[in-house]
Amino acid sequence: MNAFGTFVQLIVDGLAQGSLYAALALALVLVNQATGLINFAQGGMAVLGAYIGMSVGNLVIPSVGPIAGVLIGIVVAVVVSFFIGALIERFIMRRFQGGDEDTSVVATIGLLTLITGLVGIIWGFNFIPYPFFFGSGESFTIAGIAISVWSLTTFLTIVALMIVLQILFQKTKLGLGLRAVADNPRSAALSGVRVGGMLMIGWGLAAALGTIAGILLAAKVQLNPNNFDAILVYALAAVIIGGLDSPIGAVVAAWGIAIIENLAGTYLEFIGHDLKVAVPFILLFILLILRPQGLFGRKRVVRV
Amino acid sequence: MTLLELRDVTAFYGPVQVLDGVSLAVPEGGAVGILGANGAGKTTTLRAISGMVRAGGSIRFDGREIRGSRPERVAALGIAHVPEGRGTLGNLSVRDNLRVGAYLRKDRAEVERDIDYLLELFPNLKARVRSNASALSGGEQQMLAVSRAFMARPKLLILDEPSLGLAPSTARSVYAAIARLRRESGIAMLVVEQNANLAFSVVDSATVLETGRSVLSGTSAELKGNDEIRKAYLGG
Numbered sequence: 001m002n003a004f005g006t007f008v009q010l011i012v013d014g015l016a017q018g019s020l021y022a023a024l025a026l027a028l029v030l031v032n033q034a035t036g037l038i039n040f041a042q043g044g045m046a047v048l049g050a051y052i053g054m055s056v057g058n059l060v061i062p063s064v065g066p067i068a069g070v071l072i073g074i075v076v077a078v079v080v081s082f083f084i085g086a087l088i089e090r091f092i093m094r095r096f097q098g099g100d101e102d103t104s105v106v107a108t109i110g111l112l113t114l115i116t117g118l119v120g121i122i123w124g125f126n127f128i129p130y131p132f133f134f135g136s137g138e139s140f141t142i143a144g145i146a147i148s149v150w151s152l153t154t155f156l157t158i159v160a161l162m163i164v165l166q167i168l169f170q171k172t173k174l175g176l177g178l179r180a181v182a183d184n185p186r187s188a189a190l191s192g193v194r195v196g197g198m199l200m201i202g203w204g205l206a207a208a209l210g211t212i213a214g215i216l217l218a219a220k221v222q223l224n225p226n227n228f229d230a231i232l233v234y235a236l237a238a239v240i241i242g243g244l245d246s247p248i249g250a251v252v253a254a255w256g257i258a259i260i261e262n263l264a265g266t267y268l269e270f271i272g273h274d275l276k277v278a279v280p281f282i283l284l285f286i287l288l289i290l291r292p293q294g295l296f297g298r299k300r301v302v303r304v
Numbered sequence: 305m306t307l308l309e310l311r312d313v314t315a316f317y318g319p320v321q322v323l324d325g326v327s328l329a330v331p332e333g334g335a336v337g338i339l340g341a342n343g344a345g346k347t348t349t350l351r352a353i354s355g356m357v358r359a360g361g362s363i364r365f366d367g368r369e370i371r372g373s374r375p376e377r378v379a380a381l382g383i384a385h386v387p388e389g390r391g392t393l394g395n396l397s398v399r400d401n402l403r404v405g406a407y408l409r410k411d412r413a414e415v416e417r418d419i420d421y422l423l424e425l426f427p428n429l430k431a432r433v434r435s436n437a438s439a440l441s442g443g444e445q446q447m448l449a450v451s452r453a454f455m456a457r458p459k460l461l462i463l464d465e466p467s468l469g470l471a472p473s474t475a476r477s478v479y480a481a482i483a484r485l486r487r488e489s490g491i492a493m494l495v496v497e498q499n500a501n502l503a504f505s506v507v508d509s510a511t512v513l514e515t516g517r518s519v520l521s522g523t524s525a526e527l528k529g530n531d532e533i534r535k536a537y538l539g540g
Contacts, residue, residue: 176403177407180400191379193407245395
């Protein structure tokens with residue numbers, strides 16, 4: 001492969017890997033838009049959703065065949081996670097509502113440990129393959145660039161989710177209610193917005209979204225309770241760079257992180273494969289100094 | 305017809321009694337003021353009405369007992385509350401703030417028309433309709449807060465000290481706008497204010513609170529003629 005071909009291949013691979021970070025980043029943006037919090041349990045919830053999808057898939061595949069079985073698994077997992085997310089908000093996070101935000105964030109860290117542990121108890125800590133995924137492992141070549149079916153599926157899914165979320169927040173009444181509650185729950189209630197309902201929907205949607213991320217990842221690397229520990233860190237970097245209130249910003253930042261990570265690992269000799277994981281965080285560090293609100297986030301002005 | 309009637313309303317913050325028998329009435333289409341010094345219980349009275357604090361006694365609105373209802377429910381019944389400190393949604397644009405105000409309405413086209421109407425009424429807001437509310441000046445934020453409440457098309461608008469923290473000339477223009485809204489819409493209002501002169505530019509009658517209790521009420525003319533009121537709230 002010529003030099004230019006290598007370059008393009010690195011970018012294409014980066015986009016696919018970045019889409020995975022982006023999926024989790026979108027879920028983080030969703031919870032933040034609805035509650036004002038960072039949900040550290042998001043990775044754990046994504047893994048739980050993926051395991052549910054796998055179990056349901058394995059259960060129904062013998063009777064309906066692999067394609068329908070996996071699809072049924074995905075749909076069931078997304079719906080079940082929506083309710084799990086909503087219930088977590090109602091019965092765990094609600095207790096911290098109205099108190100110090102830091103307490104809530106620490107509670108989500110506890111939740112991450114709890115969910116990861118529960119998943120381990122139920123399904124074990126070994127890697128389990130996802131039953132089947134559309135052409136997982138297969139790839140095709142365009143102009144010398146190898147593109148796996150998984151990469152393309154992941155990329156297209158993320159673009160679609162990003163558009164749906166952007167429309168949800170900016171153009172729908174539900175999105176307006178979610179944003180109002182995140183901004184100021186008391187004021188939102190005075191305008192008749194049902195605060196509790198919005199919080200549950202926000203957590204439910206984020207959990208459903210996380211499940212999609214979990215399944216996309218599982219199709220590539222198999223299932224493990226700690227699947228998302230590393231990816232959550234990249235997703236956090238993406239939402240901080242892209243701005244916590246911007247789905248498009250988070251996705252673009254996630255792509256950027258993965259692409260830069262790939263390019264730096266290949267072209268900068270002193271970085272190489274061992275140090276490339278550090279690249280996004282060095283960028284994050286620089287960005288936070290120069291532009292604390294993120295690249296796409298709106299500056300929060302405080303005036304008295 | 306009485307729209308809102310409070311009878312012997314009491315309220316506590318923990319063990320501290322803040323309201324100790326507040327009674328007042330707002331007639332349909334009327335505008336009533338609540339006057340009183342700091343700590344007299346004015347804000348708490350409004351919070352009791354919109355369900356933000358637990359209260360005793362009786363609060364009747366539009367023929368219904370609403371004491372103990374949640375804020376979302378009170379809003380749905382037709383009371384729009386502009387809280388102390390304005391309560392605008394800082395990270396939402398001016399237009400989105402107005403849309404949130406109309407959250408319970410189903411008549412989309414009318415909502416957009418009301419937004420246009422308010423933006424005509426408040427040219428300052430129109431110029432910044434895409435800015436975040438937090439970027440507005442204090443006076444603009446207050447106008448936005450009043451507009452947001454108006455967007456609900458409520459039967460009763462309750463305003464908690466709209467002049468708070470504003471320069472005198474800004475406070476006067478906010479009150480002029482409130483008076484105009486009232487003239488054009490006929491919405492009933494209950495206005496808490498420390499500055500009685502400003503309050504009287506909008507209200508027809510007022511109740512005076514002292515240490516959580518209604519001590520005096522009357523029409524604007526009666527209260528302006530009362531020596532004690534003049535001394536205490538009208539600057540001699």
